[in-house]
Amino acid sequence: MLLRKALLTLAAASSALAVPILDKRQGPTRGVNLGGWLVLEPWITPSIFQKYGGSVVDEYTLCQQDPNAEGVLQSHWSSWVTLGDFQRIANSGKGINLVRIPVGYWAFQKYGEDPYVQGAKDYLHQAIGWASQTGLQVWIDLHGAPYSQNGFDNSGQRIANPQFTTADSIPFMASVAGQLAAEFGSNPVVVGIELVNEPLMAVLPGGRDSITEYYYQAHGAVRGSYGNAIVISDGFDEPSSWNGILTDTIVDHHEYQVFDNEDVAMSYQEHVDAAWSRAATWGSSDRRLICGEWTAAMTDCAAALNGYGIGARFDGTYSKPGETSYYVGSCANKNFIDQWDQGLKDATRNYIQAQINAFEQHANGWIFWNFKTEASAEWDFFRLVDNGVWP
Numbered sequence: 001m002l003l004r005k006a007l008l009t010l011a012a013a014s015s016a017l018a019v020p021i022l023d024k025r026q027g028p029t030r031g032v033n034l035g036g037w038l039v040l041e042p043w044i045t046p047s048i049f050q051k052y053g054g055s056v057v058d059e060y061t062l063c064q065q066d067p068n069a070e071g072v073l074q075s076h077w078s079s080w081v082t083l084g085d086f087q088r089i090a091n092s093g094k095g096i097n098l099v100r101i102p103v104g105y106w107a108f109q110k111y112g113e114d115p116y117v118q119g120a121k122d123y124l125h126q127a128i129g130w131a132s133q134t135g136l137q138v139w140i141d142l143h144g145a146p147y148s149q150n151g152f153d154n155s156g157q158r159i160a161n162p163q164f165t166t167a168d169s170i171p172f173m174a175s176v177a178g179q180l181a182a183e184f185g186s187n188p189v190v191v192g193i194e195l196v197n198e199p200l201m202a203v204l205p206g207g208r209d210s211i212t213e214y215y216y217q218a219h220g221a222v223r224g225s226y227g228n229a230i231v232i233s234d235g236f237d238e239p240s241s242w243n244g245i246l247t248d249t250i251v252d253h254h255e256y257q258v259f260d261n262e263d264v265a266m267s268y269q270e271h272v273d274a275a276w277s278r279a280a281t282w283g284s285s286d287r288r289l290i291c292g293e294w295t296a297a298m299t300d301c302a303a304a305l306n307g308y309g310i311g312a313r314f315d316g317t318y319s320k321p322g323e324t325s326y327y328v329g330s331c332a333n334k335n336f337i338d339q340w341d342q343g344l345k346d347a348t349r350n351y352i353q354a355q356i357n358a359f360e361q362h363a364n365g366w367i368f369w370n371f372k373t374e375a376s377a378e379w380d381f382f383r384l385v386d387n388g389v390w391p
Contacts, residue, residue: 027095027097028359028360028364028365028366029097029098029290029364029365029366029367030094030095030096030097030098030365030366030367031096031097031098031099031100031139031365031366031367031368032089032096032099032100032367032368032369032370032371032381033099033100033101033102033292033293033367033368033369033370033371034081034085034099034100034101034102034127034370034371035102035154035369035370035371036080036370036373037076037077037080037081037101037102037123038077038101038102038103038104038107038120038123038124038143039059039102039103039104039143039144039154039155039156040058040059040062040073040076040153040156041153041154042057042058042153042304042307042308043302043303043304043305043308043373043376044370044373044374044376044379045076045080045373045374046303046304046374046375047374048062048072048076049062049304049308052065052066054308054309056308057153057158057307057308057309058153058156058157058158058308059073059104059116059144059153059156059157060114060115060116060156060157060158061157061158063115063116063117064115069115069117070117070119073117073119073120074119077119077120077123078123081123081127083130083133083134085371085372086099086127086130086131086133086134086136087134088382089134089136089371089381090134090135090136092381092385094385094390096136097135097136097137098136098137098138098139098191098367099127099131099136099137099138099139099371100138100139100141100192100194100292100367101124101127101138101139101140101141102141102143102154102197103120103121103124103140103141103142103143103144104116104120104142104143104144104156105142105144105145105146105172105173105176106118106120106144106156107119107120107121107124108121108176108179108180108183109172109175109176109179111146111169111172112146114146116156121183124140124184125184128184128187128189128190131189132187132189136189137189137190137191138189138190138191138192139190139191139192139193139194139229139231139292139367140180140184140190140192140193140194141194141197141231141292142173142176142177142180142193142194142195142196142197143155143156143197144156144157144197145164145169145173145196145199146164146169146172146173147159147162147163147164147166147167147169148162148163148164149162149164149196149197149198149199149200149204150162150198150199150200150203151200151203152198152200152307153307153308154197154198155197155198158307158308161203162200162203162204163204163205164196164199164204165204165205165206165210165211165214166205170210170213170214170217171217173196173214173218174214174217174218174220174221175221177193177195177218177221177222178218178221178222178224178225180193180222181193181221181222181223181224181225181226182225185222185225185226185227185228186225190228191228191229192228192229192230192231192250193222193226193228193229193230193231194230194231194232194233194252194292195214195215195218195219195222195230195231195232195233196211196214196218196233197233197252198233198235198236198254199211199214199233199235200235200236201235201236201237202236208235208237211235212245215232215245215246215249216246219246219249229249229250229288230246230248230249230250231249231250231251231252231290231292232246232249232250232251232252233251233252233254233292234251234252234253238281239251239253239282239285239289240282240284240285240286242285243284243285243286244286247286247287248287249287250287250288250289250290250364251285251287251288251289251290252290252292253282253289253290253291253292253363254291254292254293254294255275255278255279255291255293255294255355255359256293256294256295256297257271257274257275257298258295258297258298258299258300258305258313258314259300259306259313260313261313261324261325261326264298264299264300264313264314264328265328266298268298268347268350268351271298271351272350272351272354275351275354275355275358276354276358278358279291279358279359279361279362279363280358280362282362282363283362288364289363289364290363290364290365290366290367291355291359291363291365291366291367292366292367293367293369294355294359294366294367294368294369295368295369295378295379296348296351296352296368296378296379296384296389296390297376297378297379298347298348298351298378299312299314299328299329299331299334299378300312300313300314300318301314301315301331301334301335301378302334302335302373302376302378302379303335303375303376305376306318306320307320311325312325312331313325313328314328314329314331314334315327315328315329315330315331316328334377334378335375335376335377335378336375336377337377337380337383337384337387337389338387340377340389345387345388345389348378348384348389349389349390349391352384352389352390352391353391356391368381
C-alpha cells in the first residue's frame with residue numbers, strides 16, 4: 001500500500017510532463033506494427049520454423065533447441081525490417097505516422113536461466129534512427145514478460161500456464177521498463193512506451209490485481225526518466241475498466257474478429273457492423289485510447305495464427321484441448337491475394353475502411369497488425385496497399 005501511494009504521488013507530480021501521442025489537434029494516430037521482428041511469431045515468418053518439424057514453436061524453444069539460434073536470429077533481425085521498409089511505410093500515401101515495435105524483455109536483461117539470445121536492442125536503436133530519417137514516430141512495446149504474460153507464442157514462449165506475476169517477475173519487469181525508458185526515452189521520436197502487451201489477466205496468478213500492481217511499479221520506473229506517453233494494455237477487459245487508474249496513461253485496446261467460432265462465421269456485412277458496434281462502447285474510457293492492433297482478416301486462416309500446428313476455426317481444423325471448431329469455409333485462397341475474387345477484395349476494403357472510421361471516431365487512432373508477413377495477405381499492409389485493397 002505504501003508503495004502504491006508513493007507511485008501515485010510520483011505519477012501526479014510527473015503527469016504534467018506527459019506529451020500526447022499525436023493528439024486530435026494533430027490528427028489521429030495511424031500506424032503499423034513491426035511484428036514478427038524482434039519477437040518471433042511462427043505465422044508471420046513460417047520459414048524460420050518449418051525446418052524444425054514441429055519441435056520449435058516460438059522464440060523460446062528456438063533458442064533452447066538450436067545451437068545456432070543466434071545466427072538464425074541475427075540473420076532475421078538484419079533482414080526482416082530495413083530502411084526501405086520505413087521508407088515504404090512513410091511514403092505509402094495512407095497517412096501512416098507511427099510504427100509500433102514489439103520487443104521482448106530479454107533484449108534488455110535476461111531473467112534467470114532463460115535461453116533467449118540477446119542482441120535485438122541494437123536493431124531497436126537502428127529502427128529509431130530510421131524512423132527519425134523518414135519522419136515516423138515510434139511506440140516501443142514490451143511484448144514478452146518472464147514466464148509469459150499470456151501463454152501465446154507472441155510473448156516469446158507458448159505455454160499452457162503462463163506465470164508472469166510470480167516470484168520476482170513483477171519488479172524485474174518493471175526494472176526492464178525503466179531500462180528501456182532510460183535508454184530510449186530521451187529520443188523525441190519515441191512517443192510511447194507500452195508496459196506489457198496483452199496480459200491475459202483471466203489466467204495469470206493474482207489476476208487483475210497483479211497486473212495492476214505491475215502497472216504501478218513499471219509506471220514509476222518509466223516516469224522517472226520519461227515524459228512522453230506511457231501505454232497500458234487493457235488486458236482483454238473493457239477499456240473503461242481502467243478508469244481512475246494511472247490516468248496519465250494511454251489505454252491500448254486490440255480488436256480482432258477471428259479468434260472465436262462466432263466471429264469467423266459472420267458475413268462480410270456483419271464484420272463491418274461489429275467494427276462499429278464494438279468501437280461505440282469505448283467512449284466511457286476516461287483517457288486517450290488507441291486500437292493498437294487490428295487486422296483486415298475476417299478468418300483465422302493464416303497458417304499457425306493460432307499456434308504452430310493448431311489449425312483454423314474457419315475450416316474446422318482447429319484443435320486444442322477443451323475447444324472445438326466447425327467448418328465455415330475453405331482456407332484455400334485466403335492467404336494468397338492474387339487468388340482473391342473481386343467480391344473478397346471489395347469486402348476486405350470495406351471492412352478496413354469501416355475499422356479506420358470507427359477507430360478514429362471512437363478512439364484516438366489505430367495501429368494495423370502487421371506491416372508485412374511471409375504469406376498471410378489478410379494481415380499484410382504492404383500486400384493490401386500494393387494490390388489496391390487498402391482504401
